[in-house]
Amino acid sequence: MKLQELIKVLNAEIILENHGPDEDIPVGGAADLMSDVLAFGAAGMALLTGLTNPQVVRTAEMAGINVIVLVRDKKAPPETLELARELGVTLVRTGYTMYEACGRLFSAGLPGLGVVRIRNDSW
Amino acid sequence: MSVQTITKVQELMHTTRVEDVMATNVIIIEPSQTVADVKILMRDKHISGAPVMDKGKIVGMITMTDILRAMEEGRLHEPVSQSMTLRVKTVLKDSVVAEVANILGLKGSSRLPVVDRDGGLVGIVTTGTLTRYLLRQLDKSLQKNESEKLHTYRASHIFQDIISDDTSLVLRFVVDDKDFSNAGKASSLIKRALQRLVVNPQIVRRVAVAVYEAEMNLVIHTDVGGEILVDIRKDKLSVSAVDHGPGIEDLKQVLQPGFSTAPQWIRDMGFGAGMGLANIKRVSDMMKLISEPGGGTRLDMVFNLVSPD
Known part of the structure; x- marks a missing residue:
């Protein structure tokens, strides 16, 4: 799915534009647990989240995520915007809840990661 | 390289607003000034056209072409209002550059007065201001790319350049x-x-x-x-x-x-x-x-x- 389609499907507003409308988004994911994003986040994934602190942007950087969608029209604090600008992450905002935003994107054809497991969780 | 540059130009055209490109020190002509006066003004200020304004309203545009025609037809000492182009297209300051580029590409429109929502003149955009802005931005983005490439080039050779066991x-x-x-x-x-x-x-x-x-x-x-x-x-x-x-x-x-x-x-x-x-x-x-x-x-x-x- 292209970024512009994601924005249309979510009736979203771009808060910080660091990628063009034709940026390809291969997969989507949603989490409020940043460790989950670090464990399961795929490169290029659109991350839907209800968190707005700067560490969301840091997490995205580490996981190779370019686009973050803030759900329920959450406002990002200035330090989050500043870090996103510095690291070249695109921030968008949608009025839908996490559940509905995910549902809309999935119905519109943006796939998830399927069944994921931590491969090695015993040592 | 060429593909990337074209994409960058396209991106700039669709993300830059006219107010970032326009010149703000607009030279304004009054309808009563003579063509001869305007001719001297244009030569001294190195411009090839200017909006004609009456009581804060744009009433026309006078260009080099208009002045040449006025000279040929012997209207050099008459007011510019007799020789100016009457139908003036304007552009809103928050429209994107792509819109302006379309109009500027048309014959006879090489400058456009920029107005705010209330119709007040805030600047002027010409093929020159537009080209200069785009070239400057391209140069900036190229320099940024090049400097990261240079950092990468220098760092990546460290294990070849520094020899030890x-x-x-x-x-x-x-x-x-x-x-x-x-x-x-x-x-x-x-x-x-x-x-x-x-x-x-x-x-x-x-x-x-x-x-x-x-x-x-x-x-x-x-x-x-x-x-x-x-x-x-x-x-x-x-x-x-x-x-x-x-x-x-x-x-x-x-x-x-x-x-x-x-x-x-x-x-x-x-x-x-x-x-x-x-x-x-x-x-x-x-x-x-x-x-x-x-x-x-x-x-x-x-x-x-x-x-x-």
């Missing part, structure tokens, strides 16, 4: 405790360093995730902060996160996925789910945790940079 590059970062807004800075710099050393992107990502989890642990769980040491060799990368904090009571317990001692405010920020060490274990080729109560903690991680086959 065993060369390693050591990076040292100090991490402050409870400095949540700066947490991740060291990881960010380590990631950039590895990219400049042209380490395989998959490995860079694994290292970034592991180091970031370790850095968050220093921020969250030590009361004194700590240090991250990165030892880069040609074939191997070793990272150690060391602190002189309270130490860990039960090592077995902290290695259980889901076990966490993080306070609520950390959990509210999306961390402290007890997955950090599990993540590090999963993405690294070797992980070792050494700690005792009161004696600080040391977390070692190793990543192979060359695949074993």
Whole structure:
């Protein structure tokens, strides 16, 4: 799915534009647990989240995520915007809840990661 | 290169607003000024056209072409209102440059007055101002790209340029405790360093995730902060996160996925789910945790940079 389609499907507003409308988004994911994003986040994934602190942007950087969608029209604090600008992450905002935003994107054809497991969780 | 440049121009055309491109020091002509006066003014100011305004309203546009025609037809000493072009297209200051480029491309429109929502003149955009702006932006973006390329080029040759029996590059970062807004800075710099050393992107990502989890642990769980040491060799990368904090009571317990001692405010920020060490274990080729109560903690991680086959 292209970024512009994601924005249309979510009736979203771009808060910080660091990628063009034709940026390809291969997969989507949603989490409020940043460790989950670090464990399961795929490169290029659109991350839907209800968190707005700067560490969301840091997490995205580490996981190779370019686009973050803030759900329920959450406002990002200035330090989050500043870090996103510095690291070249695109921030968008949608009025839908996490559940509905995910549902809309999935119905519109943006796939998830399927069944994921931590491969090695015993040592 | 050419493909990339075209994309950049297109991007600029659709993301730049007219107000960022326009010239704001607009020279304005009054309808009563003579063509001869305007001719001198244009020559002195090096312009080839200007809006004609009457009581704050744009009533026409006078250009070099209009002046030549006036001269041919003997109207040099008559008011410009007799010779100016009457139908003037204007453009809103918040429209995108792509719109303007379309109009400027048409015959006879090489300048457009820029107006605000109330119709007041705020600037002028010409083929010249537009071209200069785009070239300047392209140059900036090229310089940025080139400088990153240069950093990468210089760094990536270190293991060829510096000869020893065993060369390693050591990076040292100090991490402050409870400095949540700066947490991740060291990881960010380590990631950039590895990219400049042209380490395989998959490995860079694994290292970034592991180091970031370790850095968050220093921020969250030590009361004194700590240090991250990165030892880069040609074939191997070793990272150690060391602190002189309270130490860990039960090592077995902290290695259980889901076990966490993080306070609520950390959990509210999306961390402290007890997955950090599990993540590090999963993405690294070797992980070792050494700690005792009161004696600080040391977390070692190793990543192979060359695949074993």
